[in-house]
Amino acid sequence: MFSVTRRELLWLSSSGLLARHAFGTEGPQNLSYPLRTIDGSITPPKLFFVRDHFDQPEISIESWSIRIEGQVSHPYELSFSDLVELPSKKIEAVLECAGNAANGSAVSNGLWEGVPLAVLLERAQPNANASFVMLEGADSGKLFEDRSSLPYSQIVPLEKCREDSSLIAYKLNDLLLPKRNGFPARALFPGWYGMDSVKWLKRIVILGAQDRNSNFQQSGMDRLYNRTRHVSNDVKITRVSSVQVKSSVAWPNDKTKLPAGKYSVWGFAWTGAGSVRDVALSIDAGKTWDSARLEKQSNPHSWVRWNYSWQAKPGEYVLMSRASDGNGNRQPIERDPARKDGYELNWCVPIHVSVR
Amino acid sequence: MSAFGKDSAHQVGLLFLLLCSAAMHGQDCAQPGLNPQERLSRFRDLDIRAQSAMQQKRFAEAVQLYREATCLAPESPRGLYGLGVAQAASGDFLSARESLRKADHIQPTSPLPLAMEVRINYSLNDIDALKANLREEAERFPRDAQLHALLARFLAEKKLMVLALAESLRAQRAGSADSDSKVQLAILENAAGAYEDAIRNATAVEKQSEVLSALRASAAGVAGLSYESTGQREEAIAHLQEAIRLDSSRENSYLALADLFEQGQKYPEAVSLLEEGRKNIPSSSTILLPLGADLIRIEKYQEGIDVLRELLRRDPGREQAYLSIADASRKMGNTAQELEALQALSRRKPDYPMIHVLTARAMLNTNPVDYAKVLEELAAAERMAPTDPDVFYLRGKVYAATGRSPEAITALKRSIDLRPLEPSPYYQLARLYQKAGKSELAKEQFDRLKVLEAAPSN
Numbered sequence: 001m002f003s004v005t006r007r008e009l010l011w012l013s014s015s016g017l018l019a020r021h022a023f024g025t026e027g028p029q030n031l032s033y034p035l036r037t038i039d040g041s042i043t044p045p046k047l048f049f050v051r052d053h054f055d056q057p058e059i060s061i062e063s064w065s066i067r068i069e070g071q072v073s074h075p076y077e078l079s080f081s082d083l084v085e086l087p088s089k090k091i092e093a094v095l096e097c098a099g100n101a102a103n104g105s106a107v108s109n110g111l112w113e114g115v116p117l118a119v120l121l122e123r124a125q126p127n128a129n130a131s132f133v134m135l136e137g138a139d140s141g142k143l144f145e146d147r148s149s150l151p152y153s154q155i156v157p158l159e160k161c162r163e164d165s166s167l168i169a170y171k172l173n174d175l176l177l178p179k180r181n182g183f184p185a186r187a188l189f190p191g192w193y194g195m196d197s198v199k200w201l202k203r204i205v206i207l208g209a210q211d212r213n214s215n216f217q218q219s220g221m222d223r224l225y226n227r228t229r230h231v232s233n234d235v236k237i238t239r240v241s242s243v244q245v246k247s248s249v250a251w252p253n254d255k256t257k258l259p260a261g262k263y264s265v266w267g268f269a270w271t272g273a274g275s276v277r278d279v280a281l282s283i284d285a286g287k288t289w290d291s292a293r294l295e296k297q298s299n300p301h302s303w304v305r306w307n308y309s310w311q312a313k314p315g316e317y318v319l320m321s322r323a324s325d326g327n328g329n330r331q332p333i334e335r336d337p338a339r340k341d342g343y344e345l346n347w348c349v350p351i352h353v354s355v356r
Numbered sequence: 357m358s359a360f361g362k363d364s365a366h367q368v369g370l371l372f373l374l375l376c377s378a379a380m381h382g383q384d385c386a387q388p389g390l391n392p393q394e395r396l397s398r399f400r401d402l403d404i405r406a407q408s409a410m411q412q413k414r415f416a417e418a419v420q421l422y423r424e425a426t427c428l429a430p431e432s433p434r435g436l437y438g439l440g441v442a443q444a445a446s447g448d449f450l451s452a453r454e455s456l457r458k459a460d461h462i463q464p465t466s467p468l469p470l471a472m473e474v475r476i477n478y479s480l481n482d483i484d485a486l487k488a489n490l491r492e493e494a495e496r497f498p499r500d501a502q503l504h505a506l507l508a509r510f511l512a513e514k515k516l517m518v519l520a521l522a523e524s525l526r527a528q529r530a531g532s533a534d535s536d537s538k539v540q541l542a543i544l545e546n547a548a549g550a551y552e553d554a555i556r557n558a559t560a561v562e563k564q565s566e567v568l569s570a571l572r573a574s575a576a577g578v579a580g581l582s583y584e585s586t587g588q589r590e591e592a593i594a595h596l597q598e599a600i601r602l603d604s605s606r607e608n609s610y611l612a613l614a615d616l617f618e619q620g621q622k623y624p625e626a627v628s629l630l631e632e633g634r635k636n637i638p639s640s641s642t643i644l645l646p647l648g649a650d651l652i653r654i655e656k657y658q659e660g661i662d663v664l665r666e667l668l669r670r671d672p673g674r675e676q677a678y679l680s681i682a683d684a685s686r687k688m689g690n691t692a693q694e695l696e697a698l699q700a701l702s703r704r705k706p707d708y709p710m711i712h713v714l715t716a717r718a719m720l721n722t723n724p725v726d727y728a729k730v731l732e733e734l735a736a737a738e739r740m741a742p743t744d745p746d747v748f749y750l751r752g753k754v755y756a757a758t759g760r761s762p763e764a765i766t767a768l769k770r771s772i773d774l775r776p777l778e779p780s781p782y783y784q785l786a787r788l789y790q791k792a793g794k795s796e797l798a799k800e801q802f803d804r805l806k807v808l809e810a811a812p813s814n
Contacts, residue, residue, distance in 0.1 A: 061550045062525060081522035085490045176518060176549035179586075184550070257811045259804030261776035356807045 027055030029180055032105040035250035035268060041295070041305045042092070043108035045172055050180045051097045051106060053152050054141035057200050061184050066168070070134070070206035072124035080184055084170055086115045091165055091190055093301040094270045098193035098225055098240050099342050102335075103248055103349035107270070109303045112188050114169030117204075118162045124206065126158070131209040133161045134216055135187045135198040143220045150219040154196045155207065156189065160241075165190045165301060168201060190301035191272040192241050193343070195225050228341040235340075243272030245331055246346040247279050247306070247323035257354045263310045265292075270303035271325035278324050279306040285318035285350060286333055292321065312355040319351040390428075399428050399435065406438055415446035426455075433463035440472060449480050467497045474507060478514055490519065494526055501532035508544065517548045535561045535571055542578045546585070554582040562598065573603030581612060592616055604636045607643055614646050623653040641670045649680050657684040661693075675705060682714065691721045712737035713746045720753065727754050745774035749781050756788055764788055779808050 032049040061080050069075035090113045097106035121133070137152040160166060169188040170177060177183040182199030189196050207214060216222060229236045247269035252258065269276045276298040280289040290308070298304040306321070324330040332347045390398060406421035422439035429435050440455035453476050460469035470489050477486035490507065497503050504527035511520035521544040528541055538557050545554035561567060561575035580595035596613040599606065610633030617626035630647035637643065644667035651660030661684050664677040678701035685694035698715045701708055716733040719725065731754055737747045748771035755764035765788060771781040786801035 058552065060556070061521075061545065061553045062528065079525070081494065081525050082491075084518050084522045085487045085494065087484045087487060171518065178549065179552070257807050259776065259782065259807045261804075262773050263776055356803055 028052035029056065031180075034253075035105050035107075035248055036253075038250070041109060041268070041303065042173060043110055045110075045175065045178045045181065048108045048110065048172070048178070048181055049095075049097065049106045051099075051194065052139065052180075052199075053143065054139040056180060057138040057140075059138055059179075059184060059200060064184050064202075066185060066201055066204065068120055068124045068204045068206075070204075071127040071130045071208050071211075072206050073127065074123065074125045076124060078120070080170075083115060083168065083185060086119060088113050088115055089164075089167060091167065091188070091301060092299065093165070093188065093190035094243070094303045095188075095194045095197060096243055096246075096270070098195055098344065100345060102246075102345045102347050103254075103351070104345070105248075107248070107268075107303075109268070109270070110172045111174065112167060112169045113171035113174075114167035114185070114188060116164060117166040117168055117187065118164070120168060120204065121158070121161060121206065126206050127208070129208040129210075130206045131158055132156065132207040132211070133158055134203075134205040134207055134214050135196070135201060136203040136205065136215060137182075137186075137198045138200040138202045143224070147220045148218065150215045151202065152198065153215045153219065153221060154187075154198050155214065155216045156187075156192075156196050158206070160189060160192070191243055193225075193243055193272075196241070225343065226341060227339070227343060229336075229338045230340050231338055240341075240343045243270065244344045244346040245269075245271035245273070245276070245323050245325045245329040247276075247321040247331060247348075249319060249321050249349070249351050252319070252351065252353055254349075254351045255354075256351075257356065258312055260312055260314050260355050263312055264307045265310050265319060266305065266307040267321055268303040268305055269294075269298070269321070269323035271323065271327075271329065273329055274326035275300050276304050276323050277326045279304075280322045280324075281308040281310075282320045282322070282348075283310065283317045286320050286322075286348065289322065312353070314355050317353045317355065319353055320348040322348050395428050399425050399432070402428070403434070403438065406442065410442060410445065413445075415442055418442035419446055419448070431462050433459040433466065433469070436462065437469055437472070440469065440476075444472070444476050444479070449476050452476050453480070464496065467493060467500060467503045470496075471503065471507060475510065478510075478516075483516075487519070490523065498526070499530045501527045501530035504530055505532050505537060505540075508540070512544060512547075517544060520544050521548045521550065535564060535567045535575075539571055539575050539578065542575065542582075546578050546582045549585075551582040551586045555579050555586075558582065559595075562595070569602045573599045573606060573609065576602060577606065577609050577612065580609075584612070584616060589616060589620065600632075604632075607633060607637050607640045610637075610643055611646065614650070618646070618650065623650050626650045627654060627656075641667055641674075644670075645674060645677060645680075648677065652680060652684045652687070655687075657688045660684050672704065675701060675708060678704075679714075682718070686718065686721075691718055694718045695722070707740065709741075710737075710744075710746075712740065713744060713750065716750050717746075720750065725757070727758050730754050743774055745771045745778065745781075747771075748774065749778075749784070752781065752784055756784065761788055761792060777808060779805055782808070 029050045029052045033047040037047055065077045065079050066083065067075070067077045090111060092109065092111050094107060094109040100106035132155050134153055134155050140149055140151040142149045167188040168185050170185045172178065172181055177186060182201070185201050186199040187197045187201055205214065225240045227238045227240050248267045249265065250267040251265065265281060269279045276294070279292040279294065281292045282289045292306040292308040295305040295307060322331045335345070335347045402421050402425040406418045406425065409418035409421060419439065419442045422435060422442050426432065426435040426439050436455050436459035440452045440459060443452035443455060453473060456469040456473045456476065470493050474486055474489045477489060493503060493507065504523045508520045508523035508527060511523060524541045524544050527537060538561050542554045542557035545551070545557065558575040558579035562572050562579060564572065576595045576599035580592045580599060583592035583595060593613065593616055596609055596616065599609040600613065610629060614626040614630050617623070617629065627647065627650045630643050630650065633640065633643045634647060644663050648660045648664035648667065651663060661681050664681050667674055667677050678697045682694045682697040685697060695715065695718050698711065698718060702711050702715065712733045716730050716737065719730045719733065731751070734747050734751050737744060741747070748767045752764045752767035752771060755761070755767055765785065768781045768785045768788070772785070782801045782805040786798045786805065789798035789801060
């Protein structure tokens with residue numbers, strides 16, 4: 001979930017605000033794998049992307065617990081045994097880093113199992129003024145030089161946490177979560193970018209509407225994951241949350257040279273709003289578009305694999321894929337020039353292919 | 357059923373009380389005129405007969421007998437538990453669950469009805485209800501280590517590894533801390549993916565010199581497997597070696613260690629290890645397959661074939677062994693032996709994937725080649741896999757060798773269509789065009805071949 005873009009990283013470094021530890025070479029992992037290595041539509045755990053802010057914590061399943069507290073009548077703690085023996089739910093869902101490049105591979109699709117977060121929250125009996133939920137991981141460090149070393153945390157509206165699909169997940173593809181993906185339990189908010197799906201979950205704090213001094217603010221996390229839009233002289237800053245409709249060409253790669261022939265161009269498409277409705281492919285840099293085939297019906301939360309049968313004749317081509325979702329959202333051809341942040345990078349990326 | 361302590365004075369007293377209570381509540385049962393002592397005696401008789409019926413697997417009869425018993429004593433937990441077990445054994449899981457719930461309600465101090473309900477809910481595939489049972493057991497019997505260990509074992513048998521792990525952790529917390537249960541916990545942690553915990557528990561037992569070698573070997577093996585899963589290969593090798601040193605009669609340790617050597621392409625080490633395993637466990641057939649394959653990998657073809665033939669004598673169903681023999685034979689240039697192995701596999705499993713393509717390919721190396729038979733094999737291969745590019749590639753080669761150029765061109769083009777990134781058909785096609793004097797077309801194919809060779813990562 002390390003989603004600071006190169007531009008943002010440069011800004012943070014030059015401003016002297018970025019703590020070295022947070023992005024040092026020793027600890028935080030930043031791993032992703034080409035989408036073309038995925039067979040079928042489920043990402044195997046070893047190919048699941050990883051974005052960390054801090055060192056991965058050492059957690060023993062025997063002593064781990066999660067505490068639910070804050071604006072509640074009945075704070076409590078759950079052990080691993082308590083958690084996995086609660087009724088659970090399975091969801092196939094895509095997880096994408098908010099800073100995933102336009103044709104990047106910091107996106108994965110897994111079969112998750114966990115306990116609905118709503119169940120855990122209701123057991124704690126939230127007070128009438130409960131409005132937000134802070135999720136805190138066992139990983140910690142300094143995000144900025146001028147801030148203390150604090151646990152990784154995110155704040156999510158209570159309403160989102162109460163959705164059926166919001167889970168405290170402990171399994172990925174029918175096995176316990178791998179350590180690097182949040183073992184033994186993590187939050188999962190299908191349809192939202194990955195940073196809110198806090199890994200190595202240790203604490204859930206229910207906050208009131210006016211609670212503004214949590215670890216989230218104190219660590220400086222509120223300065224990251226914001227949409228920054230410049231319009232005239234005005235700067236609008238809003239929180240990034242819902243995944244934007246997007247498709248990615250898994251094969252061929254950019255600058256590929258191919259002998260003339262018949263090929264299956266393929267990739268994945270996903271959205272945070274409903275399901276993918278269609279994917280179109282252009283071989284002439286977006287001048288004309290043709291429908292790609294979705295390999296199965298698209299479901300909410302998960303990605304769908306698509307392919308396009310291409311009879312490639314000698315020549316130079318610029319391939320682009322473009323997805324639309326059921327809510328009427330369509331991938332933009334280009335990045336909105338008013339955007340000055342490095343998130344929601346979902347424009348159609350040109351893939352140059354030379355056919356001989 | 358013995359869990360209700362049938363011989364204890366306390367239990368007899370309890371039964372008596374329950375039977376007295378039944379005398380007041382059981383008016384609808386047709387047992388007129390029995391005094392409490394007679395009821396108790398009748399109940400015991402029914403109970404003994406029902407147990408006997410259960411032992412002899414006459415479950416319907418056992419259900420009937422327990423029904424009579426519970427009719428006499430509707431609030432006897434023993435009768436209801438027996439009835440539940442008999443109903444479950446006869447496949448009536450819903451009634452069984454109801455009987456057990458009644459038993460549990462009447463005697464909440466016993467964990468057994470709930471534990472039995474776990475089994476029933478598993479049979480009903482009602483995992484949410486099963487989890488509810490586990491939660492209730494945890495709440496009511498948090499200190500009963502034996503109960504949680506028992507549940508863990510059952511859940512592990514049913515491959516519900518995460519729930520088994522949860523119960524095993526509860527058993528540990530309740531005081532089940534002996535080496536054996538620590539290793540069991542480590543096994544579950546490894547199976548469920550909690551590798552660091554598995555390593556910690558397993559290595560703790562592995563180091564205990566006073567513990568039995570066999571248990572320490574198990575612990576070392578688990579530690580090795582968990583280290584492997586976390587990518588720590590050297591540690592994994594060290595622990596698996598220790599597992600073998602502690603107990604040389606476990607084939608899994610040899611297999612796991614050999615697999616690690618193979619992953620590191622250390623085939624001579626794998627061979628030497630598996631030879632040692634073969635010597636220590638002569639009855640193991642499982643060791644022979646990797647041993648044969650690894651001997652072939654280090655080019656000891658005939659030795660590999662001999663080992664694999666021994667395996668097939670013991671277990672002719674090991675399909676991979678036929679393929680490995682064929683592979684070794686091809687490398688030795690012994691096409692007849694290669695064909696013999698492939699045909700043996702084909703006889704055994706006619707629909708084995710790619711068997712006809714492999715056979716056709718081998719047949720092309722015979723001298724003289726029986727092209728008609730090769731085409732027959734390819735036709736069979738096409739029936740099994742109509743879009744297998746190898747079928748068309750080999751067919752193209754056959755047609756090219758028999759002077760049927762137009763058909764060869766069609767077949768090779770089809771192969772290219774199906775797998776455009778494979779270089780071989782382009783080369784064959786180019787050669788065909790060359791022979792036919794069509795130099796422009798030949799050049800086009802050679803150019804495409806060059807494009808492919810320049811970008812092997814396509």
